[in-house]
Amino acid sequence: MRKLPAKLASQLYGAAELIAERGLDGTKIDDIAEATGIPKATIYYHLDGKNGVLAFLLGDLLDLIAGEVGVAVSTEEDARTRLEAAVAAQLGVMVEHPFLCRALVGDLGRATRLPDLAEALRSAFYQPIEKLLSEGVADGSLRQVADPGAVAMSVFGAITVAGLSAAVEGSSTEASADAARFSAAICELILDGLATRRTRDDHESGERP
Amino acid sequence: MRKLPAKLASQLYGAAELIAERGLDGTKIDDIAEATGIPKATIYYHLDGKNGVLAFLLGDLLDLIAGEVGVAVSTEEDARTRLEAAVAAQLGVMVEHPFLCRALVGDLGRATRLPDLAEALRSAFYQPIEKLLSEGVADGSLRQVADPGAVAMSVFGAITVAGLSAAVEGSSTEASADAARFSAAICELILDGLATRRTRDDHESGERP
Amino acid sequence: MRKLPAKLASQLYGAAELIAERGLDGTKIDDIAEATGIPKATIYYHLDGKNGVLAFLLGDLLDLIAGEVGVAVSTEEDARTRLEAAVAAQLGVMVEHPFLCRALVGDLGRATRLPDLAEALRSAFYQPIEKLLSEGVADGSLRQVADPGAVAMSVFGAITVAGLSAAVEGSSTEASADAARFSAAICELILDGLATRRTRDDHESGERP
Amino acid sequence: MRKLPAKLASQLYGAAELIAERGLDGTKIDDIAEATGIPKATIYYHLDGKNGVLAFLLGDLLDLIAGEVGVAVSTEEDARTRLEAAVAAQLGVMVEHPFLCRALVGDLGRATRLPDLAEALRSAFYQPIEKLLSEGVADGSLRQVADPGAVAMSVFGAITVAGLSAAVEGSSTEASADAARFSAAICELILDGLATRRTRDDHESGERP
DNA sequence: CATGAATGAGCATTCATTCAT
DNA sequence: CATGAATGAATGCTCATTCAT
Numbered sequence: 001m002r003k004l005p006a007k008l009a010s011q012l013y014g015a016a017e018l019i020a021e022r023g024l025d026g027t028k029i030d031d032i033a034e035a036t037g038i039p040k041a042t043i044y045y046h047l048d049g050k051n052g053v054l055a056f057l058l059g060d061l062l063d064l065i066a067g068e069v070g071v072a073v074s075t076e077e078d079a080r081t082r083l084e085a086a087v088a089a090q091l092g093v094m095v096e097h098p099f100l101c102r103a104l105v106g107d108l109g110r111a112t113r114l115p116d117l118a119e120a121l122r123s124a125f126y127q128p129i130e131k132l133l134s135e136g137v138a139d140g141s142l143r144q145v146a147d148p149g150a151v152a153m154s155v156f157g158a159i160t161v162a163g164l165s166a167a168v169e170g171s172s173t174e175a176s177a178d179a180a181r182f183s184a185a186i187c188e189l190i191l192d193g194l195a196t197r198r199t200r201d202d203h204e205s206g207e208r209p
Numbered sequence: 210m211r212k213l214p215a216k217l218a219s220q221l222y223g224a225a226e227l228i229a230e231r232g233l234d235g236t237k238i239d240d241i242a243e244a245t246g247i248p249k250a251t252i253y254y255h256l257d258g259k260n261g262v263l264a265f266l267l268g269d270l271l272d273l274i275a276g277e278v279g280v281a282v283s284t285e286e287d288a289r290t291r292l293e294a295a296v297a298a299q300l301g302v303m304v305e306h307p308f309l310c311r312a313l314v315g316d317l318g319r320a321t322r323l324p325d326l327a328e329a330l331r332s333a334f335y336q337p338i339e340k341l342l343s344e345g346v347a348d349g350s351l352r353q354v355a356d357p358g359a360v361a362m363s364v365f366g367a368i369t370v371a372g373l374s375a376a377v378e379g380s381s382t383e384a385s386a387d388a389a390r391f392s393a394a395i396c397e398l399i400l401d402g403l404a405t406r407r408t409r410d411d412h413e414s415g416e417r418p
Numbered sequence: 419m420r421k422l423p424a425k426l427a428s429q430l431y432g433a434a435e436l437i438a439e440r441g442l443d444g445t446k447i448d449d450i451a452e453a454t455g456i457p458k459a460t461i462y463y464h465l466d467g468k469n470g471v472l473a474f475l476l477g478d479l480l481d482l483i484a485g486e487v488g489v490a491v492s493t494e495e496d497a498r499t500r501l502e503a504a505v506a507a508q509l510g511v512m513v514e515h516p517f518l519c520r521a522l523v524g525d526l527g528r529a530t531r532l533p534d535l536a537e538a539l540r541s542a543f544y545q546p547i548e549k550l551l552s553e554g555v556a557d558g559s560l561r562q563v564a565d566p567g568a569v570a571m572s573v574f575g576a577i578t579v580a581g582l583s584a585a586v587e588g589s590s591t592e593a594s595a596d597a598a599r600f601s602a603a604i605c606e607l608i609l610d611g612l613a614t615r616r617t618r619d620d621h622e623s624g625e626r627p
Numbered sequence: 628m629r630k631l632p633a634k635l636a637s638q639l640y641g642a643a644e645l646i647a648e649r650g651l652d653g654t655k656i657d658d659i660a661e662a663t664g665i666p667k668a669t670i671y672y673h674l675d676g677k678n679g680v681l682a683f684l685l686g687d688l689l690d691l692i693a694g695e696v697g698v699a700v701s702t703e704e705d706a707r708t709r710l711e712a713a714v715a716a717q718l719g720v721m722v723e724h725p726f727l728c729r730a731l732v733g734d735l736g737r738a739t740r741l742p743d744l745a746e747a748l749r750s751a752f753y754q755p756i757e758k759l760l761s762e763g764v765a766d767g768s769l770r771q772v773a774d775p776g777a778v779a780m781s782v783f784g785a786i787t788v789a790g791l792s793a794a795v796e797g798s799s800t801e802a803s804a805d806a807a808r809f810s811a812a813i814c815e816l817i818l819d820g821l822a823t824r825r826t827r828d829d830h831e832s833g834e835r836p
Numbered sequence: 837c838a839t840g841a842a843t844g845a846g847c848a849t850t851c852a853t854t855c856a857t
Numbered sequence: 858c859a860t861g862a863a864t865g866a867a868t869g870c871t872c873a874t875t876c877a878t
Contacts, residue, residue, distance in 0.1 A: 025235075050872095105317070106319075136403065141404075154395050160366060162359060181356055194289075194292075194342070194351045248864055249849090253848090443650070460860065467853070563821070568792075572813050578784060579785075603772065603781065612760070655869085656869060667844090671869090672842065
């Protein structure tokens with residue numbers, strides 16, 4: 001379980017698609033070995049078994065997301081703007097690594113059972129959002145909501161599922177465009193909502209002019 | 210693959226928790242047999258192997274959701290109101306069948322690979338939302354958005370992930386209260402958005418000089 | 419294990435081809451049920467399991483052979499002539515029931531392990547030949563050989579293998595012609611031998627003048 | 628399906644008796660593993676399942692026979708003499724490997740269904756004989772017969788069945804003596820025939836008035 | 837360090853057979 | 858009598874993992 005050589009690491013990504021398609025349980029170590037060109041025993045030498053492969057791949061992805069999102073979140077802007085940036089960042093990474101994302105979600109059940117991963121997952125995806133929501137309330141850029149936890153979870157869901165969908169269907173050539181489009185759609189949803197404005201304020205009276 | 214007797218069907222639900230906790234791959238047929246009291250060979254006589262068990266359980270759940278949501282969506286109200294009802298309906302079912310839901314999501318990757326299920330999933334979860342969004346635009350109760358498909362996917366994500374979270378954590382004794390709380394939070398999010406109203410209006414004008 | 423109705427018996431022959439092709443072990447009771455149209459449980463009601471099916475089919479074949487050969491052997495002719503008749507009789511039955519024959523031989527190993535069958539086999543195929551050989555010596559129509567047992571076994575082999583080959587390849591439309599041709603060939607071989615006559619007499623002295 | 632190490636190969640022969648006695652279907656992989664001392668999984672690592680074991684064992688036997696017969700057939704003698712040598716060679720191998728032979732014949736049906744084996748069987752057993760018969764006609768040492776194919780098949784049957792019988796019953800201590808005795812008996816049969824000479828000559832003229 | 841070879845432990849699936857109706 | 862339904866018992870095969878070189 002030492003730090004694996006860069007070359008192997010890069011080869012290992014060849015397994016992501018396999019795992020995305022078949023799930024980790026449906027992917028045999030032999031398959032991974034064949035797909036990556038790394039001899040089975042060598043994988044064992046460097047990584048801790050099959051779970052190790054998943055952990056490596058996902059750990060990497062999570063680091064990436066955590067990093068990008070972390071940057072997006074650490075600016076001086078107000079929370080709302082940073083939330084937009086965070087959404088864009090997360091989607092950007094997901095769209096750029098579609099196989100890893102699908103592997104992550106496909107084996108989310110298992111991932112949840114790997115303790116380290118569960119925590120990393122939480123801190124990469126969920127916590128930044130939760131934090132932004134509360135900061136937004138503080139700096140006045142976001143509304144106070146009745147149940148912040150539930151809302152944060154929903155926002156997380158909106159981003160993740162949309163990102164996943166983009167990852168599954170997205171043409172790899174237009175990754176960044178896809179990400180931008182989805183990002184805009186999500187921000188529109190979670191910031192402005194779907195209700196027609198006046199109607200919402202006074203459901204009976206009428207639209208804005 | 211005949212229609213299994215009601216008694217067996219009910220026994221089979223005893224396997225949902227198992228699958229939810231360990232995933233389908235982590236659940237041995239023997240475990241299922243033991244947990245349900247149905248002899249292994251009898252499971253095979255009625256269902257098509259392990260996948261068959263999952264397919265049966267989830268098929269059932271999806272039918273349930275499709276039904277409840279279908280009812281919620283078929284009223285005479287405006288689309289926005291029906292959307293609220295649909296959210297509540299979906300969350301209601303999810304919270305009431307936490308194990309099935311977790312099993313569904315935990316093995317979502319695999320479920321996706323079972324063709325029938327993939328379609329049922331789509332039509333139970335995603336399509337009603339998509340339809341409501343466009344009907345809302347038509348009846349003026351919901352805003353027109355730039356990318357309806359992406360938004361529908363996000364809404365779907367918001368509901369599902371929140372529902373799942375509720376299903377995982379929710380105390381089974383307060384199921385309906387949980388569902389109501391989550392339902393309200395999600396509706397608040399997807400209808401009104403998170404942006405502070407004034408702030409949002411000013412947002413373009415006032416910020417970065 | 420009662421005497422099964424004629425109708426079932428005749429249906430049961432539909433299984434012979436199956437068994438011939440796949441062997442008894444390779445043939446599932448369900449296959450037999452499907453091929454014959456007899457419900458699985460009904461087979462069990464009338465016959466004693468899978469072995470029972472084989473026993474029934476082969477028992478029948480063996481009776482047939484024993485009968486035909488018995489008739490051929492019981493004439494007033496000299497032993498040599500009766501041997502020819504026996505060969506023809508055995509081949510005739512084999513060629514007329516190719517599937518049963520192949521089933522018999524294909525599962526000869528197993529058949530040998532069914533005690534009754536082994537004896538029936540021996541008395542249908544081998545013993546008549548052995549008897550004829552010794553009678554031939556007595557009535558002067560056949561030569562005395564050094565090792566009668568070994569010779570009888572060889573004759574049995576010659577007939578059986580040739581018959582089997584005929585059964586496998588033979589066009590079902592020309593069954594009797596095939597049988598006659600093979601019968602003639604075998605008789606030519608076992609009666610006259612292959613050696614050129616003169617040459618044999620004086621193998622040392624020189625080839626044909 | 629790699630080339631298995633000599634040690635394993637030799638151990639594997641320990642399975643021949645098992646298979647001879649019970650048939651391949653009646654022999655569990657575990658039995659083979661226990662009898663040979665080779666772990667089950669190791670058998671699978673080197674061979675292609677149960678059929679692979681049979682194929683290996685029989686392939687070996689057939690090579691052996693093909694080799695010995697090949698040598699016997701390749702001398703400068705006339706065809707009749709070489710036929711005698713071939714018979715002796717084939718019987719010699721069969722008697723020396725009684726278990727393999729019984730396994731071969733017991734699972735002949737199955738063997739026939741393994742394509743490679745079927746061909747090897749044909750070329751080891753049948754073809755040399757067929758060839759000798761035609762060469763014998765050419766060099767004058769064997770008679771021309773009406774149906775050479777049928778005769779070759781019968782000769783093949785005579786040798787094989789007798790050999791099998793010898794293999795089954797033969798005391799392993801007198802293997803070569805047995806082989807010689809059977810060999811002589813078979814040659815006597817197939818070369819000189821069973822008909823009494825004079826009688827045969829008279830047969831046409833004198834019999835049934 | 838890297839890896840080909842070997843294997844222990846596991847398990848889904850099959851199928852002959854039984855039995856209640 | 859006949860049979861659809863149910864199941865106990867058996868087993869072939871897989872695969873993650875180890876280890877000697």
